[in-house]
Amino acid sequence: MSDVLDPARYTVAWIAPLEIEACATLHLLDHRHRDRFPLARGDDYIFHAGDMCGHNIVIGTLPAGQEYGTGSAAALASQVKKFFPNLWFGQLVGVAAGLSRPNGDPPPRYSAGLVAYDLGKETARDSFQLLRFGHVLAITEVMVRPAIGSIKLEAPNNVDIFLPYYDAIKDKEHATGTFADPGQDCDMLYEFDDDGGAREVGRPRRPDARRTRRNELRDRYNVIELEMEAAGTMNRIPVGVIRGVCDYGDPHKNKEWQPYAAAMAAAYAKAVLMEIHPRATTSPDSQPAATAARGGPVFNGPISG
Template identity: 25%
Template sequence: MITSGNGHDDVHASDLALNVAQLPKPRTPADDDQTGPTIGLITAIPEEFAAMRALLEYPTEHYVERDPALYILGYLPSRKAARSHRVVLTLLGATATNAAANGCTNLVRSFPTVVAVIMVGIAAGVPNPYRPQHHVRLGDVVVATEGLIDYDHVHALADGVQPRRQFPLPSPRFARCADMLKADELSGHRPWEHWLGEGRPALAGYGRPPQHTDVLHDSGGNKLDHPPRNRSGHRKGAPKIHYGAIGSADRSLRDAATRDQLANRHGFLAIEMEGAGIGSSSFLNNLEWFVIRGISDYGDKQRNEVWRRHASLAAACYLRALLAKCLPLEPQFGPDRAEATSLR
């Protein structure tokens, strides 16, 4: 058994059948070239993988010699209508930072045209009912515009702990695109909601759960009330998008008191277990990186799987909207190298 970044137990990913045969029949857009992908999308658990795969256009399976991973090649819209992003999606063989770093390194080795890597999936949210504007609820999305905090990578000193070094910064390119989406939202335009609503892919169990299942507890297990929506900025039946920092470490968190202590110390809005591996590996491979997380639980002992699928889809929908704000990326290497690694 392995444990997901938000504290859920999962069987090994290879033990779960991913029925690619049920995907739409692939086609190749005539207006896109066939050089390698420029954006790598990484998921940690099957629910995340299925959600992201369902939003890809023209998905096709791809295997690389001496790489055990299954890859899905596909397209996502860019800011240039005539030219889509070519992306490659994969599912890690396990959760936590080491598996994430290994998966990222393998992806980059197998697809040397990749310029940026994005981790997309679920996380535990940090609720804050006493500061409504900072309150994170189930089904929300947290975008790591302020980066990741590897909160267990520390010096243990006599007077406490201190971070060992500053974590590499996330992609300025994607952070600017997130700012544009934030500006659009102020004008009432939320493109990710289309894919969560009327445009939602036909995936069983990915609809938004009943609101009464979003139950908040304090560290003693007592139920707490969520703040009124008009104070927290939540719209009924829709996710709130949060921008800030995400905590990441090899720690499966299932305690509200520890969650709140860490969040107060470091200032993050969600906690997961793969982002630090993705950020470190991307930095060492001279790649841009970014993390988007849907909130599936609160990192406490009451956690369950009710919101897992919907939170996975919420993160994937936001990612699609984000890339639609981004101009097409050029391959990591020049034309000669890109042609040599062509996937035609």
């Protein structure tokens, strides 16, 4: 008979709403805690557990069939907060739509925070105005921001610190394949013009009503990506948001890049954990049962597709 895991021993919540995001995380665990947490009536989620970089972490994901978005993420985060009494901080890790800039440069100014872009209004000029422009909805968790700063200081290009974690799992399997890079031939960015057309070399133009708003959010408000769960999570537990870009938020999006983006985000999140010294809990000294894991060493709103 298996033992029961003690929720009081877990201090870091890793929120991975999509199945592919949770799968990448499980591969990156240093050890998997195979036993289960006790469940009672009203507990709607089953959590996975393990340790990573000296931290006992709990992994929360949405069950198959549950609609993704702010409401679902809020429900999951609320149960995490209720179930784990010694929760220190969390990381919301997964995929997002990146808003590509023609010159490839980062925005001239940015905030380490989140804005709900669905809270806006159409203007007389058929434009879009954010109602909360200049006011972030929530700030990235204070423990995560210094860790990210430390990574940038040690490796200005970042990849030297987190890429080995990705390399360790890129050939691991998930339900439909591996986490390998699909290759640049599969990276299609469509160019839009002022007439509402979209074109890739040799392809016809396509109208896209959402394109205007997407590009306006990028150019006017310096938005770098669109995602769906952070607002619901950050209002309930303190989290850092780490996202890998899997599409450009346009009508041509598909899921081909999701595994790679999820694995890269998880690898960076593990590098963040490595920068944060583990925190002791007040629970008894009994250690969770562990087995070796198979792996080794913004802005919020609905995304069409």
